Amino acid sequence: MKGLATIYRRELAGLFVAPLAWILLSISYAMTGWLFVTILKDTGGDIIASVRFSSGESLPYWAFMIFLPPLLTMRMISEESRNGLLEFLLTSPVSDGAVVLGKFLAAWTFMALFWSSNLIYAAALHGLGAPPDWPPVLGGFLGAVLVSGLFCSIGMLSSSLTSTPILAAFGAFIGNVLVLLLPHLAGLFDATWLHEEVESVDVMSHFHRTFLVGLLDTKVLVFFSAWTGFFLFMASRAVEAKRWR
Amino acid sequence: MISASHLSRRFGPLVAIDDLSFEIEAGEVVGFLGPNGAGKTTTLRILAGFLPASAGSASVAGYDVLRQSMEVRKHIGYLAETVPLYREHRIEEMLDFQGRLHGLSRKERKLRIPKVLDRVGVLDRRRQLVGHLSRGLRQRVGLATALLPDPEVLILDEPTSGLDPLQRIEVRRLIQDLAGQHTVIVSSHILPEIEAVCPRVLILSKGRLAADGSQEELVRTLGGASHVRLEVAGHAAISGPGIEGVSARLRELPGVSEVEEHSLDDGYTAFEVSCEVDLRREVGELSNHEGWTVRELSWRKATLEELFARIALELDSEPVETGA
CATH class of the missing domain: 3.40.50.300 (P-loop containing nucleotide triphosphate hydrolases)
Known part of the structure; x- marks a missing residue:
């Protein structure tokens, strides 16, 4: 896809030029470290429990998961649509898909870096002679990256639907909450078929049943890839639709 | 291209x-x-x-x-x-x-x-x-x-x-x-x-x-607005034909499509002689011949600005x- 790498590089550089990226990364490393040490103390040195808590079983973890992708993606298309940069990109010899995918990959890379703190702390423990249970650690990281990817793609779609960044962030945030709360919302209705259908798209259960126990299930990988791809496709169509409005 | x-x-x-x-x-x-x-x-x-x-x-x-x-x-x-x-x-x-x-x-x-x-x-x-x-x-x-x-x-x-x-x-x-x-x-x-x-x-x-x-x-x-401008001493000073008469004489010149007259506050009368080519010489000769007191004789070419405005x-x- 021509121009994809160029757009990816620019967007990633654009993220790191702003101090926000560095502040968020610092917060991530500080939070994960604090959670890890706190649980380690509380459990009397249970490394596995500490790693699990800091990578998927704590409220701050999911708060970051829900809030960060919208903040990262909110300006990527909406603001550029408003200030004319999208017009600049879309009159360059690159496809709409390359524009959307390049920007998405930059946000996704940032999220991967954001969640990498767990890997670093686990590696530090390993180096200090207390090796953690690596499959759940790696699974937790992979799961975090995949869920972030899904949420970033929702953010890209939201950003492509409005030219107001804050509205894009709000839309993406609502989307993320709905994705996570889908099973609870389905539980409000007394319909078995609905519960079964919703269970198949339950992000949280996929995450807990596979990644956090160190399992790599291709079905789950396909699940996340398919939904991420779907939202990116929709975002790409929404960008194309801007030409017709 | x-x-x-x-x-x-x-x-x-x-x-x-x-x-x-x-x-x-x-x-x-x-x-x-x-x-x-x-x-x-x-x-x-x-x-x-x-x-x-x-x-x-x-x-x-x-x-x-x-x-x-x-x-x-x-x-x-x-x-x-x-x-x-x-x-x-x-x-x-x-x-x-x-x-x-x-x-x-x-x-x-x-x-x-x-x-x-x-x-x-x-x-x-x-x-x-x-x-x-x-x-x-x-x-x-x-x-x-x-x-x-x-x-x-x-x-x-x-x-x-x-x-x-x-x-x-x-x-x-x-x-x-x-x-x-x-x-x-x-x-x-x-x-x-x-x-x-x-x-x-x-x-x-x-x-x-x-x-x-x-x-x-x-x-x-599209111009149509190119014209010779002639300012002649007022009504009283124009012997013989009067303002309408002056306009008529100007209209007789070859190449003239239209003549508009405007009375000015200071007693002079301005004639705008629409023509595609510069007719200052012809208008000047006519003025001399008729004995009109001329204050201004100028050629105003139509501009793109006038066309655009129109x-x-x-x-x-x-x-x-x-x-x-």
Whole structure:
């Protein structure tokens, strides 16, 4: 896809030029470290429990998961649509898909870096002679990256639907909450078929049943890839639709 | 090089351009002139492959703008009115990004970036952040960005908008320099900009092509306002025929199409003798012969400005082509 790498590089550089990226990364490393040490103390040195808590079983973890992708993606298309940069990109010899995918990959890379703190702390423990249970650690990281990817793609779609960044962030945030709360919302209705259908798209259960126990299930990988791809496709169509409005 | 055939574009109920057709040859510098909302930007956006037309077709460099949009984009340099640039980039980084988007190799970028920056006069500022540049400098960087891929066609939407007079002159000079090397389309609602740089003018009004031709041809064909102005001492001083009589004598001169008279406050009467060629000598001889006391005898050639104002205000003229 021509121009994809160029757009990816620019967007990633654009993220790191702003101090926000560095502040968020610092917060991530500080939070994960604090959670890890706190649980380690509380459990009397249970490394596995500490790693699990800091990578998927704590409220701050999911708060970051829900809030960060919208903040990262909110300006990527909406603001550029408003200030004319999208017009600049879309009159360059690159496809709409390359524009959307390049920007998405930059946000996704940032999220991967954001969640990498767990890997670093686990590696530090390993180096200090207390090796953690690596499959759940790696699974937790992979799961975090995949869920972030899904949420970033929702953010890209939201950003492509409005030219107001804050509205894009709000839309993406609502989307993320709905994705996570889908099973609870389905539980409000007394319909078995609905519960079964919703269970198949339950992000949280996929995450807990596979990644956090160190399992790599291709079905789950396909699940996340398919939904991420779907939202990116929709975002790409929404960008194309801007030409017709 | 550029061809538009029956182009129309609607935005809901609003018709932005309506049945627009024109041809532009390679190497031409053409001005799109029209009041705000005439459809200039919409037309340029269609040619740049950003907007699809609701009806009709257009091609640039031999490629259809809708079906072969990617090819079209490889052959154009487009500068939108808003001069979209990444504020956080340094000037040379912005150009490097543009070079990469157009698939220029590292060697080509290294060679071309200083060249275009020098051409627009910002080479010494290449390390400056775009966000810190004045409007004029941003415009120049925008031009450099459009020029970098060495496009066959340059599409510049209001390139002098928001610039001070000195900066306008600089940008005009730059566009004049580009003539011959590129096919250039410049849009503006400011007539002197177009007059200064574009030998050929397309005047748009309410989304329709109101006139198309070289400035001279348009003025000659549509002008009608060229006239000899004669100011003669007032009513009492005109012996014999009176004001109506003077008008009648003037109308008898060969080449005169119309004579209008206006009484001036200071007792003089002004006659505007419409004619396509300068008839000052003939009018002067007639005045001498008739013994009129003449205060002023001058030739006023119709200007593009008058033509533009007429089209913009009357909005009733049929499309005119002068065969350019």
